[in-house]
Amino acid sequence: MPPLPDPAERFPRTLAATPETEAVLWTPLTKPLRQCRVALVTTGGVHLKSQKPFDVTNDGYDWSYREVPSTTPTDELMVTHNHYNHAHVDQDINFMLPMDRFRELVQEGTVGELGPRCFSFSGYIQDPQALAATTAKEVAALLKADAVDAAFLTPA
Numbered sequence: 001m002p003p004l005p006d007p008a009e010r011f012p013r014t015l016a017a018t019p020e021t022e023a024v025l026w027t028p029l030t031k032p033l034r035q036c037r038v039a040l041v042t043t044g045g046v047h048l049k050s051q052k053p054f055d056v057t058n059d060g061y062d063w064s065y066r067e068v069p070s071t072t073p074t075d076e077l078m079v080t081h082n083h084y085n086h087a088h089v090d091q092d093i094n095f096m097l098p099m100d101r102f103r104e105l106v107q108e109g110t111v112g113e114l115g116p117r118c119f120s121f122s123g124y125i126q127d128p129q130a131l132a133a134t135t136a137k138e139v140a141a142l143l144k145a146d147a148v149d150a151a152f153l154t155p156a
Contacts, residue, residue: 029150036149039115040070041139043123044089044096044156045081048072053080060126065135067142068118074100083124084156096154115146123156 029036045054047066055062059082068077077093079086089096097118105111119139125131143151 039148040118042154045122046097046120054122056082063131070114
């Protein structure tokens with residue numbers, strides 16, 4: 001098997017260091033999932049067709065996010081992302097933002113309710129410190145304002 005290419009050759013920009021933490025940040029649920037309000041968060045570059053797309057020309061340095069109302073029909077969504085093959089997501093957006101599947105989980109009583117909005121980032125962020133210091137904090141505050149008990153993350 002041939003050796004793998006050097007990532008520095010494939011991605012010529014200097015990769016930012018991953019922020020270090022003292023411990024894994026984890027908050028256990030305080031009630032059963034069937035009583036929880038759940039939010040969906042993705043790094044798959046999903047957004048409303050009517051929203052401004054993620055900036056794929058600013059390769060790895062767009063840490064903005066898009067709010068997607070949880071009531072949005074999936075045919076009103078699309079993907080703007082250059083760093084994964086999203087052909088399957090283009091056919092069924094639920095692969096990356098499983099709103100229909102979570103609506104089903106709510107109907108069957110497995111999940112209490114879906115929060116009022118989902119959040120989407122474009123993954124492949126090359127400055128995680130900037131993400132953590134800005135938009136990640138904003139989204140965390142919005143999730144708290146939405147009284148979300150749990151967030152389900154789908155990474156790209």
